[in-house]
Amino acid sequence: MAEDFDVVGMHHTYEQIYAAVRRIPRGRVATYGQIAALAGLPRQARMVGYALNALPESRSLPWHRVINAKGEVSPRSEPGFERVQRALLEREGIEFDARDRVSLARFRWQPRLPR
Numbered sequence: 001m002a003e004d005f006d007v008v009g010m011h012h013t014y015e016q017i018y019a020a021v022r023r024i025p026r027g028r029v030a031t032y033g034q035i036a037a038l039a040g041l042p043r044q045a046r047m048v049g050y051a052l053n054a055l056p057e058s059r060s061l062p063w064h065r066v067i068n069a070k071g072e073v074s075p076r077s078e079p080g081f082e083r084v085q086r087a088l089l090e091r092e093g094i095e096f097d098a099r100d101r102v103s104l105a106r107f108r109w110q111p112r113l114p115r
Helices: 002-022 032-038 045-053 081-091
Strands: none
Touching: 002 032, 002 045, 032 045
């Protein structure tokens, strides 16, 4: 029974993360840590990575807009997948510098705070 609770709890956590990622507008990026905080999971950036890795291909979500705190596309276990993410970002007008980094000052999404 406790095992079932963990699965349900994890599903709920992932859904919170997916809801935060869904809010990132086209042409903007967010960091793993930023998404974790928006999902109510401060200091759980790694959990965001796990959730995005578990995302079914059939699910429409702008996963490619999530990058690391250095402004880089994080390496994946599947070789070459970083190029896919970079191409998707560039298609949205996001630029990379000579060190393969995105300027967070320029492209980071700044969500509006609730009033």
